[in-house]
Amino acid sequence: MASDQLFPIQLPAPRAQREKPLVAVLADNAGTETTDFMVPYGVLRASNVVDAVTVSTGPGTVQLHPALKVRADQTIEQFDRAHAAGADIVIVPAMHHPDNPEVLAWVRQQYDAGATIVGICDGVWILAKAGLLEQKVATGHWYSLDRLARQYPDTTWIRDHRYVADGQVVTTTGVSASVPVSLALVEAIADSAEAVALAERLGVTDFGTAHETAAFQLSTADKARAAANWLSFWRREHIDLPVADDVNEITLALAADAWSRTFRSTARATHADATTIRSRHGLVIETDNSRATRSHTPAPTAHSPEQTLNQTLTAIAERYDVRTAELVAVQLEYPWDISQQE
Structure with missing residues (x-):
């Protein structure tokens, strides 16, 4: 579906005799x-x-x-x-x-x-x-x-x-x-x-x-879950997201962002040997191969942004709880309902 902008984006022609903006x-x-x-x-x-x-x-x-x-x-x-x-x-x-x-x-x-x-x-x-x-x-x-x-x-x-x-x-x-x-x-x-x-x-x-x-707001329960997760420092862990050259930077970003908003975990891009890799479209991403005392490697992310967010939020609900996944979704301003997930 194309956009339905009420405040449409209108761009001038590229300047400086450029072929592309x-x-x-x-x-x-x-x-x-x-x-x-x-x-x-x-x-x-x-x-x-x-x-x-x-x-x-x-x-x-x-x-x-x-x-x-x-x-x-x-x-x-x-x-x-x-x-x-x-x-x-x-x-x-x-x-x-x-x-x-x-x-x-x-x-x-x-x-x-x-x-x-x-x-x-x-x-x-x-x-x-x-x-x-x-x-x-x-x-x-x-x-x-x-x-x-x-x-x-x-x-x-x-x-x-x-x-x-x-x-x-x-x-x-x-x-x-x-x-x-x-x-x-x-x-x-x-x-x-x-x-x-x-x-x-x-x-x-x-x-x-x-x-x-109006569908997005931090409820009292959300605040309580955030505080409880943050205070449970002994349960915090690293989420290892293995990467290599040609990794999809869009889905990597969404997965890393979501996992790192749980107040229970922080995501990191990992590679066994390389200290940097290049994403599908050329972004240089630094990697981490150090050992963490608590780490978890989830299933690989899906190919589309929506699938990645749904998959990651469902994984967060399964690993931690539904309230934590809902807390992440409201931070991302993403409409998510676990009952609608396959």
Whole structure:
């Protein structure tokens, strides 16, 4: 199904005489959300309708949150030297430090040069702090919307839409919106047929905007389960996700993200020999082969994003409990019901 955008994404033609739009997927080395970063990169690179590069604030390891470590293609400084005209699209994930002056200045610089800025999940805070949302329509993760509305009252905050576009800015709801908005970008760059074909290759059945914000909230039971899991430190474990060259970065990110939100476990990419591998679309992922006192290796993830999330949440329910799986789903802003799983 093609998107059904009420706030449609409209992109200008690529600048600087480019054949394809140049997309920069931004990361702060000190902490960047796993799925927000890896999924748009994987989807856009798979589309073959853009040139996508990863860009970090500094050289070396990028610590993703809540799991995995990667290395970007270029630093901000290197990107600026190589692409004086700037990017056509900048993907801004949620970051540990949304007030990082370097990040804010660079995002604003790219916007002023004409780039479309896409804030994924709590990446919206960076757009807001950079002054890009004044008098704009925007959305965000359900947990942040009330606080965003208080701090930025001159922005019209929209609920019940997985992604919203207003001129040069695009914002999304939670982590699970990263796949739909990436496909919507492909649709805006190419056409609906191209986006639908890519969705079919990825196993995505719907990338429309339909969403029910009110369905997501932390109940008293959710908070109690999170506290109980966190306090049971002696039961915490590593979730080992074996990887090799050509690993699907989209499904890896979703599985690692979900397992690492249980307050019982942290996922890590493992390899017996290599310290780094390259994902299906070229992302350098650092690996871990150290022994852990408590570790678990789940069954391999499925091929599609939805299957991966459903499979992982079901595995979490079986290993820990249903309440923990529901706690993970609400953090990811993903509608999940164990009774509907096969």
